Structures are given as structure tokens and as C-alpha cells.
Amino acid sequence: MTGKLDLDPQLVARARELARRAGQPVVELARSHTTVSVERAVLRLAGVSGADPDGIPWVNRLVDAVVADVGLGRGVAVPVFDALVREQIADVTLLAQKAAAGSVRFVVPSGRAATVARRAARRAVGAGIRRIDRRRVERERLVGRYGDPARRPWIYLIVATGDIYEDIPQAQAAARAGADVIAVIRSTGQSLLDYVPEGATREGFAGTYATQENFRLMRAALDESSRELGRYIRLTNYASGLCMPEMATLAGLERLDMMLNDSMYGILFRDINPVRTFVDQRFSRQVHARAGIIINTGEDNYLTTADAVDEAHTVTVSQLLNEFFAHEAGLADWQLGLGHAFEINPDVPESLRLELAHALLARELFPDAPLKWMPPTKHMTGDVFRGNLLDGFFNLVGTLTGQGILLVGMMTEAVVTPWLSDRDIALQNVRYVLGAAGGLREDFVPASGGFIQQRAHRVLGEAVELLERIGEQSLLTAIAEGTFGIMKRPADRGKGLDGVAAHEADYYNPATDILEQPA
Numbered sequence: 001m002t003g004k005l006d007l008d009p010q011l012v013a014r015a016r017e018l019a020r021r022a023g024q025p026v027v028e029l030a031r032s033h034t035t036v037s038v039e040r041a042v043l044r045l046a047g048v049s050g051a052d053p054d055g056i057p058w059v060n061r062l063v064d065a066v067v068a069d070v071g072l073g074r075g076v077a078v079p080v081f082d083a084l085v086r087e088q089i090a091d092v093t094l095l096a097q098k099a100a101a102g103s104v105r106f107v108v109p110s111g112r113a114a115t116v117a118r119r120a121a122r123r124a125v126g127a128g129i130r131r132i133d134r135r136r137v138e139r140e141r142l143v144g145r146y147g148d149p150a151r152r153p154w155i156y157l158i159v160a161t162g163d164i165y166e167d168i169p170q171a172q173a174a175a176r177a178g179a180d181v182i183a184v185i186r187s188t189g190q191s192l193l194d195y196v197p198e199g200a201t202r203e204g205f206a207g208t209y210a211t212q213e214n215f216r217l218m219r220a221a222l223d224e225s226s227r228e229l230g231r232y233i234r235l236t237n238y239a240s241g242l243c244m245p246e247m248a249t250l251a252g253l254e255r256l257d258m259m260l261n262d263s264m265y266g267i268l269f270r271d272i273n274p275v276r277t278f279v280d281q282r283f284s285r286q287v288h289a290r291a292g293i294i295i296n297t298g299e300d301n302y303l304t305t306a307d308a309v310d311e312a313h314t315v316t317v318s319q320l321l322n323e324f325f326a327h328e329a330g331l332a333d334w335q336l337g338l339g340h341a342f343e344i345n346p347d348v349p350e351s352l353r354l355e356l357a358h359a360l361l362a363r364e365l366f367p368d369a370p371l372k373w374m375p376p377t378k379h380m381t382g383d384v385f386r387g388n389l390l391d392g393f394f395n396l397v398g399t400l401t402g403q404g405i406l407l408v409g410m411m412t413e414a415v416v417t418p419w420l421s422d423r424d425i426a427l428q429n430v431r432y433v434l435g436a437a438g439g440l441r442e443d444f445v446p447a448s449g450g451f452i453q454q455r456a457h458r459v460l461g462e463a464v465e466l467l468e469r470i471g472e473q474s475l476l477t478a479i480a481e482g483t484f485g486i487m488k489r490p491a492d493r494g495k496g497l498d499g500v501a502a503h504e505a506d507y508y509n510p511a512t513d514i515l516e517q518p519a
Helices: 009-031 036-045 058-070 077-087 092-100 111-146 164-176 212-229 241-253 263-270 274-291 299-305 312-328 351-365 384-400 420-437 451-472 475-480 510-515
Strands: 033-035 154-159 181-184 234-238 258-260 294-296 339-341 372-374 405-407 500-502
Touching: 009 033, 009 274, 009 312, 009 451, 009 475, 033 036, 033 274, 036 058, 036 077, 036 111, 036 241, 036 274, 036 510, 058 077, 058 092, 077 092, 077 111, 111 212, 111 241, 111 274, 111 510, 154 164, 154 420, 164 181, 164 212, 164 420, 181 212, 181 258, 212 234, 212 241, 234 241, 241 258, 241 263, 241 274, 263 274, 263 299, 263 475, 274 312, 274 475, 274 500, 274 510, 299 312, 299 339, 312 339, 312 351, 312 451, 339 351, 351 384, 351 451, 372 384, 384 420, 451 475
Parallel strands: 154 181, 154 405, 181 234, 234 258, 258 294, 339 372, 372 405
Antiparallel strands: 033 500
């Protein structure tokens, strides 16, 4: 079946094959390198926690000490667990404290000592992964008990006060008003911190710091809301930036349900080194796959800097690449919240029909993925009446094209951080459209050979042409030349490059060993 757009199945298959060819060299790069954040995630799985009096996490202090003594290319697990045996220390956090004080030195063991260290590392990391497994089972049990929302798309709403103790009542109020997914937006700039802050936080900038304790507090609060409302309320945060692997690990340990996870966002909009982020992305997605977490990708961001009509095909290309990278890391289709957005200038003739074409193309290319549909932001003017109408059009396109996750648009976008009353009005808009037209998808069929079909075919054709060009050079070259979001990001520049190392011949990562085993 070719669906409502009558897409050429051979062209769709070619697009996927070209995405595989473009993505495979990046996968090989990720398989042959490690980063400080990957290694810190390994030690977090092994039980390292807490921070020193200056707020620097012990896991950072421990990795820094290992790197100073033996480098990064062999991984940190074997030197750390060899030191535990040699120093007769039972607790890996205590070892981190001693290493920070300079009282422990690290070496690369050989022979029997190396075998003992590997076994101990695998045992400790395996215990952390089993905890993630238990949290996944716990989620499945709670969904079975309370149930999912009765209809799709899921309604996704952001809270962002900066204070976790203010976020909690706002999130619970949003759930009562109809939100199915609560996203706690991160404090501005956290993606550029090369550490994860510790503890509950009460001061953030346009968002709340993502920490393990904040994850725990919000998850517990939304579990209360799930019991109250009789439907499971999902929690979203961010596995992006310089600490993608650690954020993914903490999310798995605290039973988050969705994570924004797309290396391209960090590369393009935060100038993080491309190699660093592709390596980090692969490991973080392996953790997400194990934890049963749905990822949200960031293609919508391209359309905030590039024209949503002229560059629509770059979104499709990125979706296809993200699908390949996700599958390679072990994620299933139901975990692929591929991103796209309603960002065409409303003054463009037939803008709504163009949006329908783009949204339906994404839906038919990825029929089993819970697509994340993003609301208008770029062309919101401060006219709240026009903005509310534009959000209504966005909601209508979402239900007409069967989107899976619908982020609630705010009529005060670009004016203020939304008030609770703004969220209430925005949720009323969503509820009205879904209530009045929730089943309209079955009646909506574009005219054969008409405007919407022609536009979708053109975008897919342009996507295939771009993938062919990328295949002739490389994905890293395409990124360096500004193909996505018009940002130029060379592979030998960007933040975090000094935290990348190629694997030595004896590199060992017990987490990767476990995560890559067949289920």
C-alpha cells in the first residue's frame, strides 16, 4: 500500500538505503571512540554518586584522575576496578574521593589483575543496568494499572520555572488540565556544562537544571497524578549537550519516559564537536533502548534558522538518518519520536496545505513511529489572538495527519514565559480541536495528483537528491558545509573535542558489552 500520498515505494526504499550509507561511517566512528561522558556514565552505572564541597560530581573527579594517569583510550572501568582491588576499597565513590585527594594512583593492569578488574567492573555495571531493567518493568506495570490516554496524539506540555518545587505543582495542574506528557525544560546553557549538577535545585534560567534528584522528585509527583487521574503521565527531559550518556543513564535509573536526544541539536545550535556528540549519542541511545525510553529528535530546530519551505527536505533527510542511527543503537520504531514542525510563514500562499503535505509525508514515511509535532514559534508576532488561531491550525494538522506527540503551542510565544492561564487557554485549544475533529483523519484524503501530493513527492525527491550528495562526500562534510539549519560545524572544531579519544587495542567498556548483547 502506498498510503494517502501515493509515494513511490522504490523511492522510499532508496532514501532509506542512502541514509544507511551516509550514516554507517558515523556509526563506525562512534564504535571506535569514547568520550569522558561515556566513561562517566559507565561509572554512574557502577554506583558513583554525589559531589565534592564545590559541587563537582565525584564521577568527574574520578574520570579526570584516571585520564591524568593512564589516558582515556583504554576506558576507565579496568583502571578503576583494579585500583579498588589494590587499595582494598569496597565503595567506588570512596575511591573517587581518595583519587581527588591524590592518595590513589591508577595503572593499566595486565594478566590476572586485568581479568579480575574486568570481571568486577562488569559485575558492578551490570547491577546498574539491572536497576534500569527494573524501572522499565515498573513503568509497564503502572501503564497496565492506570492506562494510556484514550486517544492520540498525546498532549505534551512544558514547565520551566527554574525551581523544581515550583515545577511540581505546575506539572500536576497541567496533567489535571489534560496534558499526557510533562517536559521539564532545562536551564539555559546546561547543555554546555561538562558535568551533571547534583541534588534538587531552586534556581535556573528559563528552565530547571536536569539532575538525578530533580528527575526523582518529578517522577514521584507525576506518579501521584497518575493515581489521581487514572492514566499514566509521562515525564520528559533532555539527553543532549555535553552529558548525553550521563543524562540517559540517570533517566533510565529514575524512570523517565521520554528524552530529547539528537546530536545534531548540540552540533548545530550549541557548537559541540560533531565527533563528540555522535559518540555520545550512540551510547545514550543504547541506554534509552534498554530503558524503554522514547526519544525526541530535534529536526524542528532547523526550521528556526532555515526557511521551512525551501529546506523542508533537510528535515526529511535528518529524520531518515535519525531512524538509521536509532535502529542501529537498538531502538524500536515505537521509541522514535522523530521531530518536525509547523514553521511555514503563515503569509505564504497555501501555507496550511504545505504544512499538511510535510506532516503527512513524515507520517507515511514512519508509520510506526510516535512522531513529535512541534508548534509555530518562529512566526509568532505577539498578537495573541492570531497566535491562538495559528495554534488551532497546528492542532488541526496534527489530528488530520495522525501525529503521535503534540507539543502544546502558546499564543504568548515570543512575548513572555507562559503564565498558568496561558497554558490553560492553550490546552483548551487542543482539547477543542481533538474533541471536535479527532476522527477527521479517516475522512481526510488529499486529491490524487493534487497540491498536497505533489508537494510531498517534491520534498521526498529533494531529500533523495541531498542524500545522494551526502553519500558522495560524507555526513561530517555536509554538516561542516551548513547543510542542516544553515549552520557550518567542522568536525575538527567545537566544544568538548578534548574529551574524545580513539579506542586503544585493549579498550574495555562493560556497559557497551552488556547493552550490545542480544536481549
